[in-house]
Amino acid sequence: MPCLASLKHPVKCYGILLEDCSWWCGVLVAVSTPGARVGKRGRRIVIRANGEEREVPVDRIDALLVTTNVTVSYGAVKLLSEALVPVFYARGWRPMAVLMPFVGHGSVLVRREQIRAYMDWRGEHLAKAFAWAATENKAALLLALAKSRGGEVAEGLREAAFRIRELGSRIRSEEGAPDSLRARLMGLEGEAASIYYSTLALVLPEELGFKGRTRRPPRDVVNAALSLGYSLLNLRVSIALAVCGLEPYAGFLHSDRSGKPSLTLDLAEEFRQPIVDRAVITLAVRRQLTPEDYDSGLLSEKAKKLLLQALQERLTTETKAGKRKSSYEQEVFRQARRLARFLLGKDREYKPFTYRW
Structure with a gap:
């Protein structure tokens, strides 16, 4: 397939x-x-x-x-x-x-290597790649937002991006056994996420009530939009992984837990900022999202439709990946394919998706 x-x-x-x-x-x-x-x-x-x-x-x-x-x-x-x-x-x-079609299960070789990789150098390489990409893309988006703003807001965005990149540098230097390494990487990535989301409040309208990331349930319209956007992105990534012969529930960075698509969450880290966050921030800044669009953790139907349209625009937007240009939606599948090639030994390293605004 x-x-x-x-x-x-x-x-x-x-x-x-x-x-x-x-x-x-x-x-x-x-x-x-x-x-x-x-x-x-x-x-x-x-x-x-x-x-x-x-x-x-x-x-x-x-x-x-x-x-x-x-x-x-x-x-x-x-x-x-x-x-x-x-x-x-x-x-x-x-x-x-x-x-999955039974006749298409030649992907067993990919899955076998995926499970083996967790305990060898490939597992460490992938965990660090996913965690670093998560921090780098957060910093890149904050710097992009700073370009169109001035004064204390721009300075706050740049300072947060610098702190996040410092954490990214620490991620790259981490080493150790798989489980302990994974815990340390998640801790550093979580610290970067906390800085990132609290800093986003500088650019969002105060009436939306966004102070930082909240889940289960999201406590404001921005968090509700982020949660729905991330769920849609996860579904998209799961399809890409499955079609490319990978097991969405066997990851390298996120913890293994029954019912948790760990590899989906790993790969989705590379695309949250360019696809979902950018779409939600644009809607919020244009005041197309309002406090009235939020009710008990859920978005209004109007807000859902606006979000889906914004996601479509982001996914079809072209980005420069290496020497070529392609849409973000194409890059999601290319990254899944690159991951499969790396696990099979066809590529010597896995390069996570990062972008430049």
């Missing part, structure tokens, strides 16, 4: 399957209507919901995403499997399960 980063065709969303999938590259068919039925007709996948019907040629589908109570027929699963199309299940846009 090819990695989706290599696909060139545009996003396709099919009527009842909707706006929520509009920010994916390739052809992702997302079914989010309760009671919908997915079947087949010849070489086409047929989706029926609310009296409507849509047909999609199976050869044009890269993945099927189910986000609610939907019936997928045996015939549809058989056709999708023969076409090497994975089926993803999510709850509230959080990854829950993936059905």
Whole structure:
């Protein structure tokens, strides 16, 4: 099965399957209507919901995403499997399960090396790479925000970026056994995150009430938008990892815990700032997010729609990666592929994604 980063065709969303999938590259068919039925007709996948019907040629589908109570027929699963199309299940846009075509499981070699790597030099290399990228991208965004501001705000942003980069330097010099190293790296990255989020308050409207990162539940509209954005990004990253033959639940930086997609969280660290944070900050600064868009940890429908549109814009924005330009959505899949190549010994090192504003 090819990695989706290599696909060139545009996003396709099919009527009842909707706006929520509009920010994916390739052809992702997302079914989010309760009671919908997915079947087949010849070489086409047929989706029926609310009296409507849509047909999609199976050869044009890269993945099927189910986000609610939907019936997928045996015939549809058989056709999708023969076409090497994975089926993803999510709850509230959080990854829950993936059905991979059995005939495409040549990826066992990648997963075997992924598990082995945790205990050798590759595990240390990857843990440090993910942690360093997380700090570097936070510092880069703060410096970018400082360029368009002056006075004490700009100085505060630059000072925070400097402190975060100092922590990044410490991350690169850390060594040790896998578990103890992971704990120290997470501690340094957590310290950098605390500095970063508290500093973001300098550029956000005071009426939004943002003082720093809060979760479970988020305590203001900005945190609610960040949480939803990170969940959508995690789903995106999980798809990239699974399609490239990697196990989303076996990471190198984040701790292993039942039901926790550790590798998804690892790779997502490289893209939180350029994709999600930039989108949320833009909405907040333009006052398109308001205190009224927040209720008991949740965003209003209006705010959700604005956020999805902003994420789509960020994902299709071109960025310079090495000597070439590509969109952020393409870079997510390229990084998953680079990770697989590194684990298989095809590349001598793994270079995390970092960006320059």
